[in-house]
Amino acid sequence: MKKTPKPGLLDPSAICRSSDPMAVRELLTKIGDKWTIFVILSLDLLGGRARFSELERSIPGISQRMLSTTLKNLERDGLVIRELFPEVPPRVEYEITDLGKSLLRPTQGLVDWAKDNWEQVRQAQSRYDVR
Numbered sequence: 001m002k003k004t005p006k007p008g009l010l011d012p013s014a015i016c017r018s019s020d021p022m023a024v025r026e027l028l029t030k031i032g033d034k035w036t037i038f039v040i041l042s043l044d045l046l047g048g049r050a051r052f053s054e055l056e057r058s059i060p061g062i063s064q065r066m067l068s069t070t071l072k073n074l075e076r077d078g079l080v081i082r083e084l085f086p087e088v089p090p091r092v093e094y095e096i097t098d099l100g101k102s103l104l105r106p107t108q109g110l111v112d113w114a115k116d117n118w119e120q121v122r123q124a125q126s127r128y129d130v131r
Contacts, residue, residue: 030077035062035070037107040079040096044104049095079103 016024030036042058043050050058056067071094074080079100085091096104 027077030073031079031103031107033070035059035066036074037111038062039067039070039074040100040103040107041111043080043094043096043100048101049093051091051093055094074100 015021018024031040038059039055042055046054046058052067052071055071056062056064059067062070071080071082075082075094079097081095081097083093083095085093
């Protein structure tokens with residue numbers, strides 16, 4: 001039995017169960033974009049640490065600019081550490097932090113859900129598009 005919706009607006013803090021729903025929404029927007037998900041999962045698959053070029057090769061379709069921007073955002077948010085080695089040419093490696101590692105399980109869960117349900121979503125889209 002479906003619940004009858006109550007008139008009026010929902011309190012944003014009730015939706016995300018937080019006293020600061022805007023902060024939650026902002027963070028979800030950042031970590032929910034496709035490149036962040038791929039960077040975090042790729043870093044994990046590459047042993048938790050990788051050079052820029054390794055990451056670039058492991059993520060199909062990402063441009064150097066988008067990878068650079070995504071890594072800077074992840075570093076700013078404390079999910080990735082950037083280490084510069086004083087060599088010639090300079091070597092830069094990125095390592096997933098403990099905070100970033102705590103994001104792996106939910107991120108992988110979302111990817112697994114997409115993998116398991118993409119066909120049903122595609123079929124629903126086809127049915128919708130026919131109407």
